[in-house]
Each structure stands twice: as structure tokens, then as C-alpha cells.
Amino acid sequence: MGRILELVDHLSSEELQQHYRRATDPVELRRWHLLWLISQHWYVKDAAATVGLNYDYARAIVHRYNREGTTSISNRRRGHQRPRRALLNxxxxxxxxxxxxxxxxxxxxxxxxxxxxxxxxxxxxxxxxxxxxxxxxxxLERSLQSPRPQHVQADPEAQAAFKETSPPV
Incomplete structure (x- = not known):
């Protein structure tokens, strides 16, 4: 058997479900889904397995949500990405x-x-x-160009004769 963790009443079960359904960031979506399942009295182990998270990480998410509230669910990595910049103008x-x-x-x-x-x-x-x-x-819609390989013992005259005598495809 797993362990049921209680959630602090920052949001109701219905509000957690709405946040889960509206989430667009995959990290936040999993976290909201986990919290919604736990609000439905799921065991942490089962909820974590359902959303594809590690048990210890799922427990940490629940504890952080209980401590900090809804702001703890945001994907903190998203804000720290370097802006992409083209090499060429x-x-x-x-x-x-x-x-x-x-x-x-x-x-x-x-x-x-x-x-x-x-x-x-x-x-x-x-x-x-x-x-x-x-x-x-x-x-620029180019493909990687590489020459067609040729066998070292290839005979161009024999290949030309073969093409001439071969039936059309």
C-alpha cells in the first residue's frame, strides 16, 4: 500500500482539475495532474506512476505545494533559457x-x-x-550532398553495356 498525503486547501479539487486541463507546459501539466489525483485521495505512489513521475519527486511536489501554494507548480526552468539568436543576419x-x-x-x-x-x-x-x-x-532547404559511392573494381564499359542490354523498367 502507498501513502496518502493531504493537500493544504489552496485550491479545491475542481480548481486543481481546471488547472490541469488548461496547462500547456508539459512540466506544469504533470504537476497539476499529480495534485488533482492526490486531491481525489489517490496514493502518492499510484498517482506518481500514473503521471510518470518518480515517487520521491512526487512527494517533493506535494510538500512544496503545501508550503508555497500555487506558485510552486510553475516550471522554473522555463524562465532561465537563453534566448535563441540567429548566427546570421x-x-x-x-x-x-x-x-x-x-x-x-x-x-x-x-x-x-x-x-x-x-x-x-x-x-x-x-x-x-x-x-x-x-x-x-x-x-535554406538544402540537403547534405555526398558523392555516390563507386566500387574500386567497377568497370564503366561493362556497366554501360549492361544498361544497353537491360529491359526498360
Whole structure:
């Protein structure tokens, strides 16, 4: 058997259910759901398993709610995220788009690493991760280009003869 924790009457069971149903942040949604189930006299262990939380973490949520009230349910990580900022402004992005029309300076094909290096040179950064190069390739609706592999013992004449004698598909 589990343990039933009592909730301080900050909100009624119906109000907890309304907060649960209105929550948009997944962290807050789970917390409201947990509190609503506990207000329905569920065991903490069962309520935690139902909403997918660890038992000790669920108990901590209940204790914090009893101590601090409804403000304790908010997702505190959400406010501490760094704002996302684009590496390239609009002019630099157009410049990259034009650069992608031609082969890269070292020859070959554009890769995420080569795009990241191009961005680093243009923005004056010491390093840009390859993932950011891939992000810009995706934004510009480009795919990662790589040459088609060829076998070292491939015979071009035999392949051409095979194509000529093969039935049409």
C-alpha cells in the first residue's frame, strides 16, 4: 500500500482539475495532474506512476505545494533559457545562399562542417559547431550532398553495356 498525503486547501479539487486541463507546459501539466489525483485521495505512489513521475519527486511536489501554494507548480526552468539568436543576419543568410550555389573553396560538395566553417569566417567566431551548419542547410532547404559511392573494381564499359542490354523498367 502507498501513502496518502493531504493537500493544504489552496485550491479545491475542481480548481486543481481546471488547472490541469488548461496547462500547456508539459512540466506544469504533470504537476497539476499529480495534485488533482492526490486531491481525489489517490496514493502518492499510484498517482506518481500514473503521471510518470518518480515517487520521491512526487512527494517533493506535494510538500512544496503545501508550503508555497500555487506558485510552486510553475516550471522554473522555463524562465532561465537563453534566448535563441540567429548566427546570421538576413544579409549574411542571403550571402550564404549565394555561396551554396557554387562549389566550396576547397572543392567537393557542401557539408554541414563546411557551412559551419563558412559561418565562422563570416561572423568572426572562433568556432561554429557542425550542427549549426546543418541547421542552416535545412533552413535554406538544402540537403547534405555526398558523392555516390563507386566500387574500386567497377568497370564503366561493362556497366554501360549492361544498361544497353537491360529491359526498360
Amino acid at each position: 538576413q544579409a549574411q543568410r542571403q550571402e550564404l545562399e549565394q555561396a551554396l550555389q557554387a562549389p566550396p573553396s576547397d572543392g567537393g560538395l557542401w557539408s554541414s562542417r563546411k557551412v559551419a566553417d563558412w559561418i565562422a569566417r563570416r561572423t568572426g567566431r572562433s568556432e561554429v559547431r557542425a550542427q549549426r551548419g546543418w541547421d542552416y542547410l535545412q533552413r
